[in-house]
Amino acid sequence: MEDGEGPTKQTTREDMAPDSAEQSDKMHWTLHVDGSAGETGRGAGVVLHGLEGFTLEYALRLDFKASNNEVEYEALLAGLSLATELGAGKLKVYSDSQLIVNQVNGIYEAKGPRMKRYLQKVKEKLQRMREVEILQVPRDMNNRADALSKMASEETHDFGTILTEILPHPSIDEVQVLEIPPGPNWxxxxxxxxxxxxxxxxxxxxxxxxxxxxxxxxxxxxxxxxxxx
Structure with a gap:
């Protein structure tokens, strides 16, 4: 009404939803993962965002033969390991791989012994976490993890200050490890x-x-x- 009189607009659920969702996101850690397999090599990219602005970028070069889907699983496993070590309670995981996301969420069935082992490995890690949600996003919403995975697949790339590592064997393979007793260090x-x-x-x-x-x-x-x- 022109004179400003009239019923006051009541707050609805729709009005509250954006703010509530934003507050909910602030309580979560977010993890973006992506894998890349090409002629120059295979790599995984991980971007982990924590509370109070904490961000960790991680590039993993795979020093073994792997399919596109296996590389995507390696990226997811690496990201979940980092999130667990850093104490992420509530975690939202974003991947642009429709196959991997749907297999982990139980929509698709994993076929082949290697894919089944990768899926089982992911489920074991998820059981150790309090609350995890895995979502598929378009590639353009996963661009930083995608860029890191492509960088990791290039053997001669200089990563500067980005945390990097070389994975010599698939995560699903059992490897004998010699434990070294902990001691004083720098x-x-x-x-x-x-x-x-x-x-x-x-x-x-x-x-x-x-x-x-x-x-x-x-x-x-x-x-x-x-x-x-």
Missing amino acids: MDPIMRYLKDGVLPEDKLEARRLTARAAHYLVHGPRLYKRSYT
């Missing part, structure tokens, strides 16, 4: 200082430690070196 004093504020009694060593620790941060059980970003 990270221990930095971890104690960053977590508990403990410094050496020697003032010179204390100054050196504080200067060195400024280049690192602790997230979960791991020590990370700060990058330019």
Whole structure:
């Protein structure tokens, strides 16, 4: 009405939905994964976004023969491992692979012994997490993970400050591992200082430690070196 009088508009469920969804997303960690298999090699890209603006980019080069779908599974497994290690409680996973997403969600059946083993490996990791949702997105909404996977597939690419690793064998293969007893290492004093504020009694060593620790941060059980970003 022109004079401004009249019934006040009531708030509806539709009015509240966007804000509620936005608040819900802030409570979740988000994980984007993608795999790339081509003539130059095979790679996986992972982008993990955590709480308070935490972001981790990870490129994984696969040093073995693998199909496109197997590479996509390796990307998903790598991302779930990182999210678990960093303590992600609620996690939303985004992948542009329709096959992998639907197999994990039980819509498609995994065919072939290798695909079944990959699916079983993913389910084992999901059981260790509190709340996980796996969604399919268009490739253009997964572009950073896609770029990392393509970079990882190129053997000569320079990753700069991006966390990288070479996977020598498929994750579904059993590999004998020789366990090394844990012992003191160079990270221990930095971890104690960053977590508990403990410094050496020697003032010179204390100054050196504080200067060195400024280049690192602790997230979960791991020590990370700060990058330019």
